[in-house]
Amino acid sequence: MKRLYGIIGDPIEHTLSPDMHQFWYHQDHVAHHYHVFHVTKDQLETAVQGIKALGISGCNVTIPHKVAIIPFLDDLDDEARMLGAVNTVVNQNGKLIGYNTDGLGFLKSLEHHQKEHLPDHPKVLVIGAGGAGQAIALTMAKYGASCVDITNRTIEKAVKLSRSCQAFCESNGISLTEAENGLEKYDVIVNATSIGLSEHDSLIPIPIENSKSSAIFVDIIYNFETKWLRLAKQQGKRTLDGLPMLIFQGAISYKHWLGHLPKLNGIDAFLRNKLEERHA
Ligand code: NDP
Incomplete structure (x- = not known):
């Protein structure tokens, strides 16, 4: 029918x-x-x-x-x-x-495309605490991440979200500066903000330089390859877009x-x- x-x-x-x-x-x-x-x-x-x-x-x-x-x-x-x-x-x-299905969609896409590079219990940084950031942070926390830290322009939202994630794993709501200075800690770094959504957007969610060489950069924007993802690729990082x-x-x-x-x-x-x- x-x-x-x-x-x-x-x-x-x-x-x-x-x-x-x-x-x-x-x-x-x-x-x-x-x-x-x-x-x-x-x-x-x-x-x-x-x-x-x-x-x-x-x-x-x-x-x-x-x-x-x-x-x-x-x-x-x-x-x-x-x-x-x-x-x-x-x-x-x-x-x-x-x-x-947003959170599981994110997790499955990461497992499918980065399977061999993804540690069993990754340490994850989620940038953004809006609807998508919440789904990603909570799902990664529930399904096996050893740590999920969240940073957001409005830090109160990051702290609130980290309290919910603490039911499943270590989680901290941190400032952008703290995230940038501690970037080396993370296996997976996710942009879940709308920074970069306009093709002419010159902003990036966080500088890439302090990350470890094996870090996976994910930008959930899917309309085109964002400047941030392009920069990460140029610096030899593994990347995944939002499609x-x-x-x-x-x-x-x-x-x-x-x-x-x-x-x-x-x-x-x-x-x-x-x-x-x-x-x-
Ligand atoms: P929300 O409006 O719920 O959240 C927006 C987030 O972006 C908030 O964390 C907000 O911070 C942050 N933000 C917005 N503008 C700025 C800025 N100028 N500087 C710093 N932070 C900023 O949107 P969603 O969570 O639904 O969507 C976020 C992104 O994810 C969008 O680009 C959307 O296209 C994409 N997306 C992709 C999906 C996919 O399947 N690939 C699914 C869903 C969304 P603050 O809290 O301070 O306002």
């Missing part, structure tokens, strides 16, 4: 999710459709009622609704409850269940909806082509 899925957010016009999910529907020979729903903050409650009323099978949730949608859902899974945010909704026979995280979080959503993971071959090149077309 043909099913309808989609994504709700504001702004939403630049999302790659429809391209990704339609690619997988095609690969799986199913005729489902993935639609972009532009939903403003004041429309959220009625939009969620609409998912039930229209029999939409599921949707992804993006900025600014990941936290605000929770009171309108019937239940949450453990990851969404831990993260206090939802990026995937499953319509289970009229009951809306919230999931969060694999986008793909893995999408693949885990797909599994919640359709019961199996999509095949991952071909999707990275397909989406990079889409991004190139957009920038041409």
Whole structure:
């Protein structure tokens, strides 16, 4: 049977999710459709009622609704409850269940692309304590990091997040200067801020110089290679951009909806082509 899925957010016009999910529907020979729903903050409650009323099978949730949608859902899974945010909704026979695949998407992308270079219990620095930073820090803490330190422009948010991470491993909320001076400590250094999101952004989240030679630099921005990642590469570091995280979080959503993971071959090149077309 043909099913309808989609994504709700504001702004939403630049999302790659429809391209990704339609690619997988095609690969799986199913005729489902993935639609972009532009939903403003004041429309959220009625939009969620609409998912039930229209029999939409599921949707992804993006900025600014990941936290605000929770009171309108019937239940949450453990990851969404831990993260206090939802990026995937499953319509289970009229009951809306919230999931969060951002953190596990990040972890799986790191394991997939840096498997042989990733220590068993890495020491991780997360720069940024917004929605993505929280998902990454808590997931890395829960799933095996020996230490997760967090730095953020608004340091209070980093300290608060580190207190939650302390349930799983050593964790400190630190200033940017402390992070920069102690950069040698970390196996994985993640930019989860929006610094670099504009192609003309000359800022970088943290200088690279003090890091150890084996450190892995991850920038979760996926629209293009950021200046920070380019600099890290030039200095001989291992790097990973944000497209694999986008793909893995999408693949885990797909599994919640359709019961199996999509095949991952071909999707990275397909989406990079889409991004190139957009920038041409
Ligand atoms: P939020 O708005 O929740 O958080 C933004 C973060 O960036 C905060 O930590 C904020 O600090 C920091 N920040 C913003 N501007 C500056 C600045 N000028 N200087 C220093 N810090 C700054 O956004 P998200 O967490 O949802 O998204 C963050 C980034 O991650 C975006 O670039 C987004 O595109 C990307 N992303 C990628 C995903 C993927 O699948 N690859 C998934 C989700 C997000 P403060 O707290 O002080 O405001």
